[in-house]
Amino acid sequence: MNVLENERVTAFVQRSREMKYVWIGFLFFLLIITILLSDFIGSVRIPIQSLLEIYGSQIPFLSHFVPHGYTLAQEQIIVQLREPEILGGVVIGASLGIGGAAIQSIFRNPISEPYIIGLSSGASLGAVASIVLGFTIFGIYTQQITAFVFGLSVVFIVYFFALKGGKIHPTYLLLTGVAVSFFVSAIVALLLFTNINLQGEVFFWLLGSLENINWTVLYPVAIVVLITSYAIYLQHRELDAIQMGDMHARSVGVNVERTKRITIFMVALGVSASVSISGLIGFVGLVMPHLSRMLLGGSNRHVIPASGILGAIFLICADDIARGIVPGVVIPIGIVTGIIGVPFLMYFMRKLTGGRYEG
């Protein structure tokens, strides 16, 4: 390769990297637009002027200069109901998307997602146990806290069962996750069997919803997700190497076991916290990393943030549909993510993969 060719390649790589940042910037812009538009959707119509005034009144120092032509009810609807729900969608969608990207890199398996390590079954057990057995130890947040603790606990159990000679083999971890999930799901079924009257309540938790998210629960979860997402992002180079195989990763100086341990812990922490306030929301952690790779290639430097942003956009849109189909009625979001998500994925797989998944 001569000097000219070398410069061309360098320029191409540089341009390609810049384009990827432009893409991420565009996705972020799309996220902001989605958030703003979603604030209009609900069973009560709120005029745009009132909405803008309410926004203005929330900005420190600016609030004194903004007219207050809105009613208290409108302010409560926007500030107490829609904003935490939409921002909850951002936080949960981002944590599922980022968690999915990281888990798929570790397992080198395109059909893995954060729930595969026992997180969903553990969180279900916690939530169902608190509902069926009537735990009230943490007041009205008992269900969220037990879901979080059980989700995290089951991941630890899976991890330690899968640990062999101080090492984690992806296939072994995957199979252990599936096996323990089945076991825990059987306990969930047993609990439900003992009190069939509570199946309705549990049903809605298992299908997920952003409806019950308020500021009190969102604040700690948002901080956990922010920190864990950043920690996962910091591992992007190591995860890129692990994607190529453990041996390759070791050959380029990556501490494979440490990276896996940190990543799994961070994913478990972030996704458990998210799931604890929303219930189980499927599809996001599985599909958004794929969509990110289709748009931005395979490097986790771009895939991780893009998966987070796409997960957030997707979940907010799904929530808008869940809230908007029948005015006043919120359909469980898991139903919407499945119904709109699958055709969406099939379309993008055909249009954008360019044969990357073939052969």
Next chain:
Amino acid sequence: MNSRLKIVIAVVVALAVVLGSVIIYHEDVAGKVKGEIITINTGDNLPLKLTRIVSLDPAATATLYALGAYKYLVGGNSYDSYPPNENIPNVTDYPSMDLEQIYNLSADAVISFDNYSGAQISQLLNNGIDYVFLSSDAGVNFSVIERQNTLLGELTGTVANATVMNQWMNVSLSALHLDALSYDQSEYNGTPLRGFYYLSSFGGYWTAGNDTFVNSYFQYADLINIAAPYDNGFYSINPENIVNDSPQVLILDSYINVSSLNSSGSPFASSPALMNGKIYTTTADENMFSEPNFRDIFAIQWIIYMVYGQNPALPNFPINLTYNPNPNGVS
């Protein structure tokens, strides 16, 4: 520290600050007097008179109307059937209550019989809205219904009407029971018939067991509820128990398909109720049978009329109402 890392840290800090300021703001918005959870056990610490009530409980809507407090209702629900021609907006209550509609109606209280999530109730309370919980599950008998009437009377300043309503209920229950005993004596030599109340066929044979207001219907009508010995509350009974206890009277919810009773494998197929045609479907106003309130008196009157073929007399309802609370026309 490289420049990219600095940018990432700056973004994280900025997001945390934005989130923090929004949260501080929200606490300011919500920083008013918190609402209360009110039940019949709340005692003397009741709030001032409620004047903007959302009722997600059809039983409470009917009671408030009868008490003369309907003018304080700003929202009802789609299951309300009494009073007819309701002129207030319906608030969505399933699978959860629609808080947007409730806030928009500037409600000062929400009445419900349902166990909504703690997060939703917490949202109401934080926004200064009281949550009045009127149970309809196990443990609710006529004594509890009367206490619920009194509570609604106290909350709406109509306690005098609640008192006369409760007196009317007590007198009516005594009269109905005496009449039922007398009819049973003349028709069946005083041996109570075995009855079964088939509430729903969704996923089993749902019925009312012991310690329910529906079980009280049986007691006042001098019938034996075959479901009472097996469980408390509303539950799905094992069909073997139905076959074993062979009910002589079947009371069906209007959603039950009568032809299904005779189908192969039905536990009712060989029951005396089916053989003798003692099957009665509650058609006039489903809520009168399935909701715990003063109109249950008319439900008992209807059951006695259907089972014994005789019409027990009731004292006149003591409050003058535009709409007749008894849609069965059994007077």
